[in-house]
Amino acid sequence: MTVPPFDPPGSRTEVEEGAAFTPRFDRDGLVACIAVDAQDGRVLMLAHMNAESLRRTLETGEAWYWSRSRRELWHKGATSGQVQRVVEMRTDCDQDALLITVAVGGDGGCCHTGRRACFYRSVTLDPDGRAVLNPAGA
Incomplete structure (x- = not known):
């Protein structure tokens, strides 16, 4: 199935309560996307989608993202x-x-570091009040 171009967002009421999917892309043409594991609800990653990667995701049923560092479409996996x-x-x-x-x-x-999820460290304060990173588990 081919997904047509996304319509621009309508009024606040249409965006918040309407049935039309009208994603609001930022000034760089991106929307943030959080991926969660269907098996256990774990947050896996935060990535970005542009209109093309969002369209491909809807059409294929597989996640496509926009790589901000490589500036290209990225078919996850x-x-x-x-x-x-x-x-x-x-x-x-x-x-x-x-x-x-x-x-x-x-x-x-999921993570390019070889871990299951990208959120593998917690941020805490050390005794001197500095923010430090600690392992948060697999």
């Missing part, structure tokens, strides 16, 4: 085997952020 099959997609009240629940292929990993 195309090289690693960790393809993210979209189980559900939600948008927030402003339609400027997405939450996708995914079933992860391959070894179930």
Whole structure:
């Protein structure tokens, strides 16, 4: 199925209460997307989508993102085997952020560091009041 171009957002009421999906892309043409594991609800990663990657995600049922560092489309798992099959997609009240629940292929990993999730460190204060990073578990 081919997804037509996204319509621009309407009024506040239409965006917040209407049935039309009209994502609000930022000035760089991106919308934030949080991926959550369908198996256990763990937050896996935060990435960004542009209109093309969002369209491909809807059309294929697999997560596509926009790589800000490489400035190119990125089919998650195309090289690693960790393809993210979209189980559900939600948008927030402003339609400027997405939450996708995914079933992860391959070894179930997600992070480029080899970890299952990208959020593997917690931020705490040391005795001197400086913010430091600590392992948060797998």
